[in-house]
Amino acid sequence: MDTETKIELMKSFAEEILTEDELRNLFETNDKPLAYDGFEPSGISPIHFGLLRATNLRNMLKAGVKFHLFLADYFGFINNKLGGNLENIQTAGKYFVEVWKACGIDIDKVKIVWASEIMDGLKYWDRVLKVAKEISLERVLRATTIMGRKQGEKLSMGQLFYPPMQVTDIFHLNLDICQLGMDQRRAHILAREVANKLKWKKPIAIHHHILLGLQGLQKKETEEETLMASKMSKSDPKSAIYMHESFWELKNKINTAFCPPKIEEGNPLLEYCKYIIFKNFKEMKIERPAKFGGDIIFGNYEELRTAYVNGDLHPADLKNNVTIYLEKLIKPVREHFERNKKARELYELVKSYKITR
Structure with a gap:
């Protein structure tokens, strides 16, 4: 498949690509770039996971992209999903893998990665500290929206680790592409800025549309x-x-x-x-x-x-x-x-x- 066809496959579901020129260069120099989609496992799967994100993944696999499905169990723990019960969160993660199987995703072509697995070592936490040193507290507080929290909402100390940890995952997994929703944009902007400062590989961000709920558009101040x-x-x-x-x-x-x-x-x-x-x-x-x-x-x-x-x-x-x-x-x-x-x-x-x- 030629580069432009791959680009068009990405654009078929992307609401934003940071940046298209970088993505084109990646496809021209790497036949099998590595991407991921990650989420906190909790609750029952809605159609935006089972249908929308599965369709996006199929397009990425068609383009020859290697893919990690990142089950962010410890992020769900930090964010108090399912009462902060890690065992229940991990059970939910296994359930979501079954949903993608049922949606026709060939799980043999996708690597399942648990946050708890990659965090088990000094190298990961060394990177977390290096990332955290490059981000101001003000930026971290603004980025807490990536975990579904409103700016100004009361947070635990643990939740403040969430943005630098999410940024660290990108570098620790050696990703070329971050493929998540527009609601994760702040984390990816931080990752690209940190990459420039630390001279690490800068990730390309492909953001998909966030599906409206049944209630329709609810206009707010921002x-x-x-x-x-x-x-x-x-x-x-x-x-x-x-x-x-x-x-x-x-x-x-x-x-x-x-x-x-x-x-x-x-x-x-x-x-x-x-x-x-x-x-x-x-x-x-x-x-x-x-x-x-x-x-x-x-x-x-x-x-x-x-x-x-x-x-x-x-x-x-x-x-x-x-x-x-x-x-x-x-x-x-x-x-x-x-x-x-x-x-x-x-x-x-x-x-x-x-x-x-």
């Missing part, structure tokens, strides 16, 4: 606060669609979702079409009664968007058909957890844990 308030959160059942929803649970959630007629901005259902449905299907067929115009096929998101904002597609018809297409994607995952004993046991355990933040 762009960052708006992002945090609006995103789909696995800890909030009213905002999230989970990978285990039954058809009727899914239908009920979609039917109550924010979906104003003729409006694209802040409309979560249009987002699900753009970032999930059209990434997994070549076209989207809207089934509707003949008296309302009959069936119509959209070959891409722009066609669908145009019809919707022009009033040629009613919210009820959009909701009905988003439900149908999401069900097609969720059903195989649901069935995997019903058939596979190990997966089912992990799911039942994680479902029993109390969600904390």
Whole structure:
């Protein structure tokens, strides 16, 4: 695969690339660059993990990128996920691996890395201290939004270690590419700045879109606060669609979702079409009664968007058909957890844990 084709694969899901020129040079000089996606294991998988991020990973693997799935168990411990119970957090991590398997990810092509494994040595903590020396306390406090905390929120001393530790992971794993959501941007900016200061390899950052929750856009004073308030959160059942929803649970959630007629901005259902449905299907067929115009096929998101904002597609018809297409994607995952004993046991355990933040 040539360099420009690889670049286009990355741009197909990236909201931001820091920087495209650096990424192009990387592909021209390295056939198998190393990337990662990391997260704190907790709660039940929503569609932005099981569908959106899995689709991004498939594109990276197509481009020849080697990939680490980073299970940030100790970060979840620091951030008080699942009550800070490390054993439960690690069980949740194993459950999330099963979700990606069920989504069709070839886990043999992905290296699973636990934070607790790489932290077990002086070399890691030596790097943490070197990174921390290059970051002001003010920058650390601003960066605490990467763990879902508001600026000014009361934090433990342990949580202040979180940003320099996340930056250190990037260098300790010798990553070429950081592939996470836009909500992790502050950590990657810090990593690039620290790399310049310490003369370490500068990571390229590829940031994907943060999927809106069912409640739609929640405008706040700042762009960052708006992002945090609006995103789909696995800890909030009213905002999230989970990978285990039954058809009727899914239908009920979609039917109550924010979906104003003729409006694209802040409309979560249009987002699900753009970032999930059209990434997994070549076209989207809207089934509707003949008296309302009959069936119509959209070959891409722009066609669908145009019809919707022009009033040629009613919210009820959009909701009905988003439900149908999401069900097609969720059903195989649901069935995997019903058939596979190990997966089912992990799911039942994680479902029993109390969600904390």
